[in-house]
Amino acid sequence: xxxxxxxxxxxxxxxxxxxxxxxxxxxxxxxxxxxxxxxxxxxxxxxxxxxxxxxxxxxxxxxxxxxxxxxxxxxxxxxxxxxxxxxxxxxxxxxxxxxxxxxxxxxxxxxxxxxxxxxxxxxxxxxxxxxxxxxxxxxxxxxxxxxxxxxxxxxxxxxxxxxxxxxxxxxxxxxxxxxxxxxxxxxxxxxxxxxxxxxxxxxxxxxxxxxxxxxxxxxxxxxxxxxxxxxxxxxxxxxxxxxxxxxxxxxxxxxxxxxxxxxxxxxxxxxxxxxxxxxxxxxxxxxxxxxxxxxxxxxxxxxxxxxxxxxxxxxxxxxxxxxxxxxxxxxxxxxxxx
Ligand code: NAD
Ligand code: LMR
Numbered sequence: 401x402x403x404x405x406x407x408x409x410x411x412x413x414x415x416x417x418x419x420x421x422x423x424x425x426x427x428x429x430x431x432x433x434x435x436x437x438x439x440x441x442x443x444x445x446x447x448x449x450x451x452x453x454x455x456x457x458x459x460x461x462x463x464x465x466x467x468x469x470x471x472x473x474x475x476x477x478x479x480x481x482x483x484x485x486x487x488x489x490x491x492x493x494x495x496x497x498x499x500x501x502x503x504x505x506x507x508x509x510x511x512x513x514x515x516x517x518x519x520x521x522x523x524x525x526x527x528x529x530x531x532x533x534x535x536x537x538x539x540x541x542x543x544x545x546x547x548x549x550x551x552x553x554x555x556x557x558x559x560x561x562x563x564x565x566x567x568x569x570x571x572x573x574x575x576x577x578x579x580x581x582x583x584x585x586x587x588x589x590x591x592x593x594x595x596x597x598x599x600x601x602x603x604x605x606x607x608x609x610x611x612x613x614x615x616x617x618x619x620x621x622x623x624x625x626x627x628x629x630x631x632x633x634x635x636x637x638x639x640x641x642x643x644x645x646x647x648x649x650x651x652x653x654x655x656x657x658x659x660x661x662x663x664x665x666x667x668x669x670x671x672x673x674x675x676x677x678x679x680x681x682x683x684x685x686x687x688x689x690x691x692x693x694x695x696x697x698x699x700x701x702x703x704x705x706x707x708x709x710x711x712x713x714x715x716x717x718x719x720x721x722x723x724x725x726x727x728x729x730x731x732x733x734x735x736x737x738x
Contacts, residue, residue: 426453426476427665430495430534432526433502434481435462437650438542438657442501445658447473451665458482458491459502488526492533497664499571499657500526503543505648506640512545512603513728519543520552520735527553531560538567538664538700542657546570546602547725548732550679550689555736566700569664570679572602572691574649574656578635579609579628586624589616598632598677599692599707600721601728607633608721612711625713667696680704685718687725 429446433439434457443457447470455477457467467481482491492498503519506512523543530539535557543549550570557563579596587594595615600608609632611618611625620628631638639649660676667674674696682690684704695703710718 426451427496427668428452428454428456428494429497429499429661429665430456430458430491430537432458432491432498432500433543435459435466436501437505437647438501438653440466441651441654442499442657443470443479444473445654446499446661447477447479448475449658449662449665450476451662451669452477454494455479456482456491456495458488460484485525488529489533492529492537495534495537496668497538497540497661498530498534499540499542499661501542501653501657502526505650506544506636507645507647508641510640512636513548513731515544516548516731516735519545519549520732523549523552524556524736527556528560531557531562535560535562536567538569538668540569540571540657540661540664542571542653544602545728546572546679547606547689547728548735551729551732552736554681554689555733559736564700565681566702568681569660569694569701570602570689570691571657571660572598572607572677572679573660574653575602575607575609575632575635575691576677577652577656577659579632582628582631582635583611583614583618586620586628587618596632597693597708599690600718601679601689601691601725603728604633604724605717606721606725606728608714608717609633610708610710610714612714613708629717663696667700667702668698670698672697675705685722687722687729689729690725 429452431443434443446455457463463481463483471479503522541550575598579598580591580594583596584591584594597610597613600606663674663676677693679691684690684692693705694701
């Protein structure tokens with residue numbers, strides 16, 4: 401049976417059971433919101449990851465079923481399910497990495513900020529759990545609006561006295577994944593060979609693809625720049641409209657979150673040269689949270705890389721993005737301080 405709370409540290413009934421499951425030493429990862437549209441495929445992808453020995457699936461609904469299902473996959477990670485607030489402590493205790501895709505998703509006609517009223521409270525209470533039960537963990541925030549939910553988590557950690565800005569990362573990887581895909585289409589190359597830095601934030605005009613810094617170095621016509629910028633900034637809306645009321649990006653997001661989590665775990669393991677874009681507590685601009693390239697290491701964010709040379713178009717776009725970011729950040733901070 402998949403276990404719901406109360407076993408030993410590896411989530412196994414006995415040491416023999418643990419050995420029989422091949423629970424090699426590895427990282428312990430919790431997914432909060434694991435039964436949702438992102439949570440389920442993300443849980444599946446994490447169950448396949450050989451860096452993970454223990455996978456905790458937490459949600460306020462349906463974790464027994466999701467846990468039973470995923471636990472039958474013959475991979476190394478031991479899976480345990482946790483249901484509801486009374487089991488949050490068990491879900492979080494001892495975790496190295498906590499991934500948070502909990503919260504409601506957009507429907508057509510909504511902005512990500514329209515999710516604030518519900519998701520702010522969810523992220524606040526889950527962050528309080530992290531501060532209490534696994535303050536050392538690396539935290540990946542997926543719940544929207546990311547531009548506000550990361551400052552919310554930071555304020556909760558500050559209040560609790562556990563804040564380490566190196567360990568809190570807003571997940572903007574889907575913007576990079578999309579940008580690589582769309583740019584590769586235009587260039588007629590394999591998306592795996594393309595690297596597009598995407599900076600700023602994760603909503604509309606705050607999503608700033610730096611097309612002047614694409615690797616391999618590429619020149620785009622003004623028309624291509626307009627097309628690509630618009631498509632990357634509105635990739636989320638494209639999916640929301642195509643799903644026509646059935647939610648927002650889940651599968652591509654799970655893929656992006658799994659890649660991002662893999663980078664975090666490899667960094668925690670001590671691998672060198674792990675670079676990702678993420679939305680973090682930042683001094684790259686005067687805006688207190690900003691997405692840019694960071695180098696990850698054993699301590700989380702070890703270096704925030706400079707933005708690099710921007711062209712006139714990117715500089716102008718950056719100024720517009722900063723205005724919107726500042727107000728989204730202020731809204732998040734005020735929510736916790738009120
Ligand atoms: P969903 O509604 O399918 O799933 C959300 C899950 O969260 C549900 O299972 C729900 O029960 C759970 N949940 C709600 N309150 C909870 C709580 N207090 N504790 C634990 N779990 C709770 O939504 P989804 O499609 O999985 O999207 C989740 C969030 O991710 C949304 O806010 C969405 O906008 C956001 N998102 C972010 C990105 C990004 O790039 N950062 C991309 C896609 C979606
Ligand atoms: C996305 O970029 O797909 C997510 O932020 C979900 C959304 O609402 O667009």
